[in-house]
Amino acid sequence: MAEDRKEILRMEHITKQFGYVYANRDVNLSVLEGEVHTLLGENGAGKSTLMNILFGLYQPTEGNIFVRGQKVRIESPSQAVKLGIGMVHQHFMLVEAMTVFENIILGDARSKGIFIDQNARRREIKELSEKYGLDADLDQPITELAVGAQQRVEILKALYRGCDILVLDEPTAALTDQETEGLFEIIKKLKGEGKSVIFISHKMREVLRISDRVTILRAGQTVETLNINDVTGEQLANKMIGRELKSSQYSKTDGNGEDAAVLDHVSYHRNFKHNGLNDVSLKVRHGEIVGIAGVDGNGQSQLAMLMTGNIAPEEGSMDLKKSKVVRFDPSGFIEQNVAHIPEDRNKAGLVGNMSVADNLVLKITKDKRFSDGNGLRLKKKAIHNYALQMQKKYDIRCSSVDQEARNLSGGNQQKIILARELEAAPDLLIAVHPTRGLDIGAARFIHDAIVKERDAGCGVLLISADFDEILEVSDRILVMFEGKIMGEFSGKNPPIEEISLAMAGK
Amino acid sequence: MKRRDLLVTIIIPVISILLSFVIGAIIIAALGASPLDALRYLWKGAFGNVRNLGTTFSRATPLIFTTLCACFAYRCGVFNLGGEGQFIIGAIAACYIATKSPLTGFPAILLCAAAGALGGGLWAGAAGLLKVYRGQNEMIITIMLNYVATLFMGVVFTNWLRDGSVPQTVAVPEETQLASFLGLRATVAFPVAVIVGILIYYFLFWTSSGFQFRAVGLNMTAAKVNGFNVRRYILMSFIVSGAIAGLGGALELLGTQLRLINGFASGYGFDGVAMALIASLHPLAGILVAIFFAALRVGSTTMQTATGVPTSVSDIIQALVIVFTVAGMAMVRLPGFRNKFLQKAGKEA
Numbered sequence: 001m002a003e004d005r006k007e008i009l010r011m012e013h014i015t016k017q018f019g020y021v022y023a024n025r026d027v028n029l030s031v032l033e034g035e036v037h038t039l040l041g042e043n044g045a046g047k048s049t050l051m052n053i054l055f056g057l058y059q060p061t062e063g064n065i066f067v068r069g070q071k072v073r074i075e076s077p078s079q080a081v082k083l084g085i086g087m088v089h090q091h092f093m094l095v096e097a098m099t100v101f102e103n104i105i106l107g108d109a110r111s112k113g114i115f116i117d118q119n120a121r122r123r124e125i126k127e128l129s130e131k132y133g134l135d136a137d138l139d140q141p142i143t144e145l146a147v148g149a150q151q152r153v154e155i156l157k158a159l160y161r162g163c164d165i166l167v168l169d170e171p172t173a174a175l176t177d178q179e180t181e182g183l184f185e186i187i188k189k190l191k192g193e194g195k196s197v198i199f200i201s202h203k204m205r206e207v208l209r210i211s212d213r214v215t216i217l218r219a220g221q222t223v224e225t226l227n228i229n230d231v232t233g234e235q236l237a238n239k240m241i242g243r244e245l246k247s248s249q250y251s252k253t254d255g256n257g258e259d260a261a262v263l264d265h266v267s268y269h270r271n272f273k274h275n276g277l278n279d280v281s282l283k284v285r286h287g288e289i290v291g292i293a294g295v296d297g298n299g300q301s302q303l304a305m306l307m308t309g310n311i312a313p314e315e316g317s318m319d320l321k322k323s324k325v326v327r328f329d330p331s332g333f334i335e336q337n338v339a340h341i342p343e344d345r346n347k348a349g350l351v352g353n354m355s356v357a358d359n360l361v362l363k364i365t366k367d368k369r370f371s372d373g374n375g376l377r378l379k380k381k382a383i384h385n386y387a388l389q390m391q392k393k394y395d396i397r398c399s400s401v402d403q404e405a406r407n408l409s410g411g412n413q414q415k416i417i418l419a420r421e422l423e424a425a426p427d428l429l430i431a432v433h434p435t436r437g438l439d440i441g442a443a444r445f446i447h448d449a450i451v452k453e454r455d456a457g458c459g460v461l462l463i464s465a466d467f468d469e470i471l472e473v474s475d476r477i478l479v480m481f482e483g484k485i486m487g488e489f490s491g492k493n494p495p496i497e498e499i500s501l502a503m504a505g506k
Numbered sequence: 507m508k509r510r511d512l513l514v515t516i517i518i519p520v521i522s523i524l525l526s527f528v529i530g531a532i533i534i535a536a537l538g539a540s541p542l543d544a545l546r547y548l549w550k551g552a553f554g555n556v557r558n559l560g561t562t563f564s565r566a567t568p569l570i571f572t573t574l575c576a577c578f579a580y581r582c583g584v585f586n587l588g589g590e591g592q593f594i595i596g597a598i599a600a601c602y603i604a605t606k607s608p609l610t611g612f613p614a615i616l617l618c619a620a621a622g623a624l625g626g627g628l629w630a631g632a633a634g635l636l637k638v639y640r641g642q643n644e645m646i647i648t649i650m651l652n653y654v655a656t657l658f659m660g661v662v663f664t665n666w667l668r669d670g671s672v673p674q675t676v677a678v679p680e681e682t683q684l685a686s687f688l689g690l691r692a693t694v695a696f697p698v699a700v701i702v703g704i705l706i707y708y709f710l711f712w713t714s715s716g717f718q719f720r721a722v723g724l725n726m727t728a729a730k731v732n733g734f735n736v737r738r739y740i741l742m743s744f745i746v747s748g749a750i751a752g753l754g755g756a757l758e759l760l761g762t763q764l765r766l767i768n769g770f771a772s773g774y775g776f777d778g779v780a781m782a783l784i785a786s787l788h789p790l791a792g793i794l795v796a797i798f799f800a801a802l803r804v805g806s807t808t809m810q811t812a813t814g815v816p817t818s819v820s821d822i823i824q825a826l827v828i829v830f831t832v833a834g835m836a837m838v839r840l841p842g843f844r845n846k847f848l849q850k851a852g853k854e855a
Contacts, residue, residue, distance in 0.1 A: 334733040347725070352724070365718070
């Protein structure tokens, strides 16, 4: 049935380079009139980059774009709008203090004069909203609208500007189930009117329900375009993750040590699918690495913050070393020997304007080794010498330990944090994306150190969106999706297909 | 690297000062006077003899206190713009004790100083509580509290402690006034200010608490994640910085002004903010900067009498120093400048 429809958009051999990194490499995409075409891929697969190129926000390094068979150069969003391309970003681009009506006519190319013919505009918008079932009260300020309603305003805005191709970037990320149903109704109506929808998602359930065709991106490259009827969820998940099991360099343990930390039915903002925890129970034992796999933004950050005392659960409880945690407060957790490699090393890990040495002793300046009289006089010489020792032990490459930490490369910054956290001989280590953005050498160093710490009896919770990293070092793998634990798998010969599917929420 | 950063923080104010003087000299020449003569008298007026030196120190004393107040607060990331109000509250507290309590002499001075510090600390602490527990913007709150303090002082000197028919308070009794410092025109408040500066320096750079305090100021999130009690440090930075200003107010009253009057402390708070920035928030540098500004102010009178160049030229120079320093520091922080500078330095190394 797809064959007899006209192709409205073709992106050919699109390559986009940022420095030495390819965000897109020879990507091909073809969208037909009146179809819902899904772009499927993990975080960082290049979906958003491709769409930003389509919308004129980036210029491709190579490649061509054809709209309705015509080769075009899209240099700005306004040009994209003229070509009939509309985009609803994941984070809405609405002026919150203005009303729905004002937001829709904002920046409309038709308003050439000084005055705006309000009544005519209103009529047009009303007609559109009725046609597509996009109900919205035009005079309500955006701030008073629920997320789903804001999204309808965005769609209405795009339609009002006359789009034929509507890009929805992870539109269901912030929606409730009910709102998602409403969105799908709208998408069906759009399709019925011959509009094309490019739907970006990594949720398998939704993709299978709403799409006509799916193009899978992996690591910046197109894998395949498939008709949704010819494929199963398992196949899609496999193609999206696209991995063969490589044997890990590290030996895996069965982890029969004592419990280092236990979460018992913990919830935090449970209704937020993307920044909450929903009835999470898990265990980290001494001497094992528990890997949390999952697409970013499914509650992993909250899990890490909770297990380091930065936020308190709303329901459920946590045990540290077999005693219940009463107060959730980072200093209390540090006293309990919980180490933390935070998600954002610059924001939460290091004091960038302080020296390497200062960052190494950040938490321990009151220690006898580094000050007299419980912190009354710092032993600067001792701090300096300790820093030199750490520099050697953890291979921190810097011109001097007095150098400001912010001037170091990401890998070396991470090694400072690693040194600080591991030197405390922790009982529990919460490591969040510990190798994100690092080169292979630095990543390897960090994995080695974490495994060594495990062998010394530390319980490790490794949270990572990098599936390879999880497979490489975890003794046990838990998958998180929308704040829930979707399943538990062994780290020895992990069942990749099942894990992939769990990561996609199925 | 650290040495180079230090160099930058010293070089920028020095270049700014030189540039300001060059422009000042051009203005003086345009007024038809000899710039060299004018600058010579400016120097003489500030440091030329013991008497003038004493006056400079005396003028510098309140500025040192408000500068230290700003340095301390900003080191913890708290933008306390209320140095003036805290200074005034300290002076009011001291004024009450000096004029109303039966105590005189040294015990009275000690009590006045303590009350001044306490008053200033509480005044700033109020703003601190609003920030820490209610998330209010401390800049707005502290500025507003300046007006409250100034107007409150008005009530004090026009009503409660009024000296007969004149709208000013009665003078501090002679026994409770501060003694002269080494026979100079400055009082012992000057060495006290310097000692407070040294103590703050020691606290910030040589103690564990000071270290954590600075870490909070440089990266609050990291400090929190690493287990520091961020709220406590922020509240402390308000209270201690307010206490420094309050102590300054008390000593200014006991040593120099002797009574509260309209215009008492006017401008000291914001002068302190500017000087703290020029000093890159280093307390010892802050002392020097405050003395430098006081010298410009004191010396300009001699310059005016001797050469006819108006004192406002000195005001222009002072303002230019601030403008150049702030602009210079902003320039250094520009990523482009930084890269160039570091690359060059890297090649040299």
